[in-house]
Amino acid sequence: MAKTKGAKSAAKEAEKSARKRAKASRKMRERADASLDADARVSEEARRKALKRELKKHGKAKKDARAIIREEAREHAEASKAIRRETDRAIKSIAAQAAVDAANTAAQTAARAAQEAARHLSPRYSAPCPVAGRTALGSWDLHNHSVFSDGSCTVDELIAGARAAGLTRIAITDHDCLSQLSFIRARSRELSFPVLAGVEVSAHDPATGRKVHVLGFGLEATADGSGPVERLVAPTLFARTATSLWQAWVLKREDVEFSGHRLSFDEVYDVARASTGIYKQHxxxxxxRRPHTDPDYQFCYQCWFKxxxxxxxxxxxxxxxxxxxxxxxxxxxxxxxxxxxxKSWAIVPELVGAGLMGIEAFHPDHGPVEEGLAFELAERLGLFVTGGSDYHGKYGSSPALGTSFVCPEEAGSKVEGLFASEAALS
Structure with a gap:
């Protein structure tokens, strides 16, 4: 009986202990579950905060991008205004100097005008201006190219073409080289036709990146090529020839053909043999074997080189x-x-400051607006005007010499003096 009571008591104690352990285990699970829920809430909250930060950062980036774009637009507008202001200042400065010079010589000018009036002579205009009834007959074509650069005509052929057009004077202005000048002058004298032997220097405007071409007259080549112009253009001529040879190699590598004909280096050299360099035209x-104006030529040129x-x-x-x-x-x-x-109008005042003396008013790519602007700049900045066809023979778009020209009255005494000085040049 005593054993039975003892067993029952032990069983109760075991049951009680088991209930305590179960309760403790349940509390532990509850605490663990609560901890996990808390961690989950913290993690979710952290995730939401991180997402908000990312959205905020993205919004700020968009705002920053808009601000950058607005700032760049503002800087561009200010730069444009600065360029215009600088141009206006340069023009005003040049105009002011011209006014001072005019004031200093006013008495002399008045005296000359009085003398001319006394002799019943027509007064000479003080600035270049276009004449009415313009015609190529008796006029001057002062921008043309020969086989010495990227033209297809010889010097003799250009002179013959000028005579056929009724021109009385021309200029031959091949690209970036002076070695041909003596030969041109010699042929001019032998054929008894006035020719200005010049050069067209390929250049650019750093402010716009646009090409700018400058004609040079009254130059002589030096024996060793050490003149300032020769040193300037020699790298251009070398780079152009090297580039053209590379382009020919690429076309040959690509096995291009035109009407069944494929490129031959021998033919390129033969076409360019008289030139001072090799050009894409060669x-x-x-x-x-087509002219520049041929539609198929133009199509292939764009496909191959542009x-x-x-x-x-x-x-x-x-x-x-x-x-x-x-x-x-x-x-x-x-x-x-x-x-x-x-489109090199904006650089004109700067070029005048560097020593520019003339501006080409008449050109196949100029219309009345461009011609008028050229004359306006010439009058304002003290420049003389010229004009020419930019004739390249079959390698260009001008159909003939005399397509564009300048009349003697428009060119004036300064250009007349260039032809007079040719006699002293070799």
């Missing part, structure tokens, strides 16, 4: 200011070529 002539073509490569040029200064340093007369074609 490659096109060797491959197509856009995404593997043969598309540019050549680095000196600055336009460097070109003007080099021409002046070598004793020449710099003239801005076809500013309407290259």
């Amino acid at each position: 490659i096109m002539e060797a491959l197509t 856009g995404d073509s593997p043969a598309n490569r540019t050549v680095e040029y000196p600055t336009a200011v460097e070109a003007v200064r080099a021409i002046r340093e070598q004793g020449g007369v710099p003239v801005l070529a076809h500013p309407g074609q290259t």
Whole structure:
């Protein structure tokens, strides 16, 4: 009986102990579950906060991007205004100096005018201006190219074409080389036809990245090529020839053909044999034997040398200011070529400050607006005007010499003096 009571008591104690352990285990589970819930809440809260931060950062980035765009637009507008202000200041400065010079010589000018009136002579205009009833007959075509660069005509052929057009004077202005000048002058004298032997320097405007071409007259080549102009253009001529040869190699590698004809280096060299360099025009002539104005020629030219073509490569040029200064340093007369074609109006005051003396008003790519602007700048900045066809023979778009020209009255005494000085040049 005593054993039975003891067993019952032990069983109760065991049951009680088991209930305590179960209760303790249940509390532990509850605490663990509560901890996990808390951790989950903390994790979810952290996730939400991180997401908010990311959204806030993204919004700030968008705001920053908009601010950057607005700032860049503002800076661009301010830069444009600064360029306009600088141009206006340069023009005003030049105009002010011109006014001072005019005041200093007013008495002399008045005296000359009085003398001319006394002798019943027509007074000479003080600034260049276009004449009415313009005609190529008796006029001057002062921008043309020969086989010495990227033209298809010889010097003799250009002179013959000028005579056929009724022109009385021309200029031959081949690209970036002076070694041909003596030969041109010799042929001019032998054929008894006045020719200005000049050069067209390829340059650019650093402010806009646009090309700027500068004609140079009254120059002579040096024996060792050490003149300022020669040193300036030699790298251009070398780079252009190297680039053209590379382009020819690319076209040959790509096995391009035109009407069943494939490119031959021998033909390229033969076409360019008289030139001081190799040009894309020589490659096109060797491959197509078509004129520049032919539609198929134009289509292939765009495909082979422009856009995404593997043969598309540019050549680095000196600055336009460097070109003007080099021409002046070598004793020449710099003239801005076809500013309407290259959209180089804005750089004119800066070039005048560097020594520019003339501006090309008449050109196949100029209309009445461009011509008027050229004359306006010439009058305001003290420049003389010229004009020319930019004739390249079959390699260009001008159909003939005399397509564009300048009348003697428009060119004036300064250009007349250039022809007079040719007699003393070799």
